[in-house]
Amino acid sequence: MAPAAGNVAHMSEAVIDDEVAVLLDAVDQRYTTGRRRLVAALQEGVGPLTINEISATDENLPQSSIYRNLAVLEEAGVVTRIVTNDDFARYELAEKLTAHHHHHLICTACGIVVDFELDGRVERTLDQALAGAAKEAGFTPMDHRLDLLGLCRDCQ
């Protein structure tokens, strides 16, 4: 369930865990220990994490399992894969689970990715405009992705 309006607190770990179990079950996948550790790692990250960052935070996850299980989790709608201009991907918990539609600030110098949210009014304006553009081009809109490229505090 969505949190009450105005409540920006994160869904509790336990609730997220239950939701993950449901999502995995829906695609006939088990919620194994390795997958639980991945979800935990992503919950703790401040922004989307790279494979290396995940490896670093949890020594017990072999690389091949990280890749395979992130693919499974993405298929189940538990995580989202994020591609920037760096040559490796990043992963974060799906918005469905965090209940926060958000966007990314990307530092073009060091590659760090930070989450941020837009005002609801702006989001709505945007969605309308995108729906119009999609219609003109014969596209069926599913989602949008908005990144701000710039320099982070440390790279000015």
Added chain:
Amino acid sequence: MAPAAGNVAHMSEAVIDDEVAVLLDAVDQRYTTGRRRLVAALQEGVGPLTINEISATDENLPQSSIYRNLAVLEEAGVVTRIVTNDDFARYELAEKLTAHHHHHLICTACGIVVDFELDGRVERTLDQALAGAAKEAGFTPMDHRLDLLGLCRDCQ
């Protein structure tokens, strides 16, 4: 120079060519035949092109030169590298040259990328909102990137 307000016609090939020469000169690079062919190929593409698409349209461009010269052209600000969820990059002429700030419709099924433009009013609203978010996070905003993900006409 930017075209007159309301004029959405493309900058002529000759003008673009001159501008490319200037941009390359600014970073001490020559405007060679191979680089001219790349610019021509990108001008003809309906959207951002992959390396393979460029190879296909111009048989006289060896792959290693395509990669090397696209990197040079990107460095000079002539082309923009676009990364989607496919595992290969796409390139298009920089907005500086086409004089059209635009965004992308990306088909999540077949990967095709199509350009579209947003209403100026929406762009301004967006820029304001992004500037605010950037300030809060200590970022210096440079540019934004907005994609609509969905299904193209052929993949519905």
Added chain:
DNA sequence: ACCTGAAATGAGAATGATTGCCATTTTAAA
């Protein structure tokens, strides 16, 4: 608590886009 077949794991090999290397060719200026 045992079976038993299916799913998951982990170590390493294979893949494939991209980058690096270097001998040869082209360019621009003297």
Added chain:
DNA sequence: TTTAAAATGGCAATCATTCTCATTTCAGGT
């Protein structure tokens, strides 16, 4: 024309990601 620097093109190397397969874990039935 000479000459040094820049560019080229074929191919090797890199490296994130995917694949393979032998072993382990799991769930369900007994």
